[in-house]
Amino acid sequence: MKKMFLALLLLALPAPSQPPQAARPLVLAHVTVLDMTGAGARPDMAVLISGDRIAGLGPSDGFRVPQDAQVIDAAGKFLIPGLWDMHVHWLHKDYLPLFLANGVTGVRIMWGDAMHHEWRREIEQGTLRGPRLAIGSPIVDGSPPIWPGSTPVKDAAEGRQFVIQQKQQGADFIKVYSRLSRDAYFAIADEAKKQGLPFAGHVPDSVSVMEASDAGQKSIEHLTGVLAACSTREEELRKGRDAAWSKGPTGQPVFNRAAARPLTRLALDTFSAEKANALFARFVRNHTWQCPTLTVLRNMAFIQDPAIRNDPRVKYMPPDIAATWDPAGDFRLKDRTEEDVALQQETYRKLKDLIRPMRRAGVDFLAGTDVLNPYCFPGFSLHDELTLLVEAGLTPLEALQAATINPARYLGKDKDLGTVEKGKLADLVLLEANPLDDIGNTKKIAAVVFGGKLLAKAELQKMLADLEAPAKKEGGR
Numbered sequence: 060m061k062k063m064f065l066a067l068l069l070l071a072l073p074a075p076s077q078p079p080q081a082a083r084p085l086v087l088a089h090v091t092v093l094d095m096t097g098a099g100a101r102p103d104m105a106v107l108i109s110g111d112r113i114a115g116l117g118p119s120d121g122f123r124v125p126q127d128a129q130v131i132d133a134a135g136k137f138l139i140p141g142l143w144d145m146h147v148h149w150l151h152k153d154y155l156p157l158f159l160a161n162g163v164t165g166v167r168i169m170w171g172d173a174m175h176h177e178w179r180r181e182i183e184q185g186t187l188r189g190p191r192l193a194i195g196s197p198i199v200d201g202s203p204p205i206w207p208g209s210t211p212v213k214d215a216a217e218g219r220q221f222v223i224q225q226k227q228q229g230a231d232f233i234k235v236y237s238r239l240s241r242d243a244y245f246a247i248a249d250e251a252k253k254q255g256l257p258f259a260g261h262v263p264d265s266v267s268v269m270e271a272s273d274a275g276q277k278s279i280e281h282l283t284g285v286l287a288a289c290s291t292r293e294e295e296l297r298k299g300r301d302a303a304w305s306k307g308p309t310g311q312p313v314f315n316r317a318a319a320r321p322l323t324r325l326a327l328d329t330f331s332a333e334k335a336n337a338l339f340a341r342f343v344r345n346h347t348w349q350c351p352t353l354t355v356l357r358n359m360a361f362i363q364d365p366a367i368r369n370d371p372r373v374k375y376m377p378p379d380i381a382a383t384w385d386p387a388g389d390f391r392l393k394d395r396t397e398e399d400v401a402l403q404q405e406t407y408r409k410l411k412d413l414i415r416p417m418r419r420a421g422v423d424f425l426a427g428t429d430v431l432n433p434y435c436f437p438g439f440s441l442h443d444e445l446t447l448l449v450e451a452g453l454t455p456l457e458a459l460q461a462a463t464i465n466p467a468r469y470l471g472k473d474k475d476l477g478t479v480e481k482g483k484l485a486d487l488v489l490l491e492a493n494p495l496d497d498i499g500n501t502k503k504i505a506a507v508v509f510g511g512k513l514l515a516k517a518e519l520q521k522m523l524a525d526l527e528a529p530a531k532k533e534g535g536r
């Protein structure tokens with residue numbers, strides 16, 4: 060009778076006899092830790108994860124493993140912090156697991172809105188599977204704005220108002236864009252400082268890169284304006300580019316490609332190493348971060364390359380997004396002449412060549428891809444970016460730091476994120492091979508830990524398979 064009573068009681072209660080899985084500590088044993096602080100590789104370590112934090116780490120030999128811990132033998136494997144993609148646009152909630160499945164445990168949203176703040180709450184509550192989010196304001200641009208839906212501001216007053224309103228709405232930073240007027244831009248810079256909000260994005264055509272750096276722009280995306288800023292004819296280039304924009308019959312912005320073509324040629328032909336060095340020194344002095352997004356720059360320049368157009372990872376994309384990647388429908392790509400394409404490719408190579416000297420001068424980098432742009436894939440492409448950064452002359456360690464400790468420092472979250480150290484949040488990627496030997500090894504993911512929860516390889520594969528299937532079966536949704 061007593062037994063019966065107990066059984067009924069257990070049925071009525073929400074299973075108190077089985078603690079939730081996350082409560083059980085996790086130990087990764089015999090793993091090589093690449094902690095990203097700049098210290099060397101530490102072989103045969105044990106890492107204890109308790110709750111959502113790294114509770115301890117030390118040599119496996121003699122490591123005190125809690126009795127109830129789940130122990131994973133990670134001999135021959137390598138542990139790095141969770142990766143961040145620092146330049147992301149994304150609108151499909153269902154596809155957020157693509158980031159985690161690729162070891163991308165955090166992203167910076169470069170055009171934020173209310174939906175992203177909702178996602179963040181759900182992710183933090185554990186009801187939605189997705190990466191940590193740093194969320195920007197909507198794009199603030201000049202009038203007319205380049206992208207429909209961004210916020211155009213006509214003058215300084217509107218610029219200030221935008222910043223104040225975004226502060227109230229919880230944006231983590233202000234995203235500035237190419238067509239802002241000087242007055243609006245500097246007002247945004249000043250108000251952002253007053254409101255304690257960083258501002259980041261494109262350097263507008265109306266402003267020089269040095270001025271943007273001096274004004275405190277926290278990061279420059281896509282190396283916007285950098286080539287012109289390294290030219291002995293900088294003023295002329297900037298004013299010419301500004302003048303290449305006009306307002307079309309329905310008020311839309313129109314870019315005069317024919318007028319811009321000789322300017323790009325001139326920028327390439329008048330490159331000055333002296334001006335470049337002065338610019339890089341200014342970035343270092345002002346601590347202006349660079350997020351070059353080589354992935355999108357390469358994809359746009361080489362979109363006709365079958366290796367890009369036939370990328371098999373398209374199968375993971377929502378069909379409506381894949382459809383927008385056809386260059387025939389992209390205003391930035393469809394009217395290019397052969398000469399334009401060649402110039403764009405030469406510009407890409409030149410910008411890529413600047414990364415190594417910039418780094419040697421002490422400039423700090425962020426790894427970002429521009430997900431949502433053609434063939435920039437959630438999660439997957441961050442690994443492409445790391446490879447491109449190494450091709451450009453960063454060491455594998457520097458490239459990895461651009462996706463781990465640097466984002467944490469940039470976001471002011473280095474107490475909690477960015478390295479494999481005791482006390483940090485347990486966002487980790489376990490790799491089958493050493494990424495310092497070959498940066499491509501970041502793709503060989505054995506497991507991901509997100510907020511202390513283990514996502515084993517089978518789970519990661521299932522997350523991918525689940526997203527591949529509906530896209531194929533429904534053929535459009």
Ligand SMILES: [Zn+2]
Pocket residue numbers: 146147148169429
């Ligand atoms: Zn972007």
